[in-house]
Amino acid sequence: MSIKNNIAQIKQVLPPSCRLIVVSKTQPIEKITEAYETGHRIFGENKVQELCSKYEVLPTDIEWHLIGHLQTNKVKYVAPFVHLIHAVDSLKLLEEINKQAQKVNRIIKCLLQIHIAEEETKFGLSENELPEIIKGINTLTHVEVVGLMGMATFTENTEQIRKEFIHLKTIFNNLAQSHLPKNMVMKELSMGMSGDYKIAIEEGSTLVRIGTSIFGERHYQ
Numbered sequence: 001m002s003i004k005n006n007i008a009q010i011k012q013v014l015p016p017s018c019r020l021i022v023v024s025k026t027q028p029i030e031k032i033t034e035a036y037e038t039g040h041r042i043f044g045e046n047k048v049q050e051l052c053s054k055y056e057v058l059p060t061d062i063e064w065h066l067i068g069h070l071q072t073n074k075v076k077y078v079a080p081f082v083h084l085i086h087a088v089d090s091l092k093l094l095e096e097i098n099k100q101a102q103k104v105n106r107i108i109k110c111l112l113q114i115h116i117a118e119e120e121t122k123f124g125l126s127e128n129e130l131p132e133i134i135k136g137i138n139t140l141t142h143v144e145v146v147g148l149m150g151m152a153t154f155t156e157n158t159e160q161i162r163k164e165f166i167h168l169k170t171i172f173n174n175l176a177q178s179h180l181p182k183n184m185v186m187k188e189l190s191m192g193m194s195g196d197y198k199i200a201i202e203e204g205s206t207l208v209r210i211g212t213s214i215f216g217e218r219h220y221q
């Protein structure tokens with residue numbers, strides 16, 4: 001299968017409410033260009049340095065999403081151009097994004113990453129940390145929190161994956177119905193990767209992040 005066919009196949013099963021983020025981490029420029037030439041414009045990377053070097057050489061109409069964990073000292077590198085930061089999991093990070101966004105005169109869109117998986121290793125906020133961080137969002141003039149992001153447990157057990165996505169959607173719905181700061185709105189729900197995006201779509205995802213099903217297995221150096 002070609003990159004072009006893989007993208008077309010995934011887009012065929014996406015409802016209008018859900019967009020595809022082509023996850024291009026570890027992929028060379030030629031392969032990303034192949035995906036770009038299908039007309040696709042939304043790409044995701046998980047490392048700041050890799051994101052910046054690709055941003056520099058690829059066309060400027062690409063909408064770049066940072067999907068991986070972000071360290072505060074690296075925010076300044078992505079602030080001038082990043083479209084959406086998916087994995088915000090502390091107020092400290094949000095405050096740094098706000099500061100750097102202000103410097104480049106932008107309002108940067110972010111998602112709060114919620115820990116929904118069973119594994120201990122995954123990043124993310126727990127539900128009971130939310131009230132505290134939400135309280136702090138009010139005063140941040142240069143960030144807009146537009147939704148939530150989550151990663152399900154890496155397992156074959158589809159019922160467990162579904163349960164975790166339903167959990168995230170429930171938190172999303174509860175927040176949507178509560179009183180939020182003016183710069184916070186529940187619009188985007190980033191969930192679903194190659195192994196579980198079909199379940200994620202059924203459970204209300206608005207952004208699926210897919211790499212392997214498009215490019216094949218990744219080769220890390």
Ligand SMILES: *Cc1c(COP(=O)(O)O)cnc(C)c1O
Pocket residue numbers: 023025046067068193194195209210211212213
């Ligand atoms: C790598 C990555 C993906 C894509 O995973 P695939 O299984 O290759 O589709 C999605 N989300 C995040 C946060 C990632 O780091």
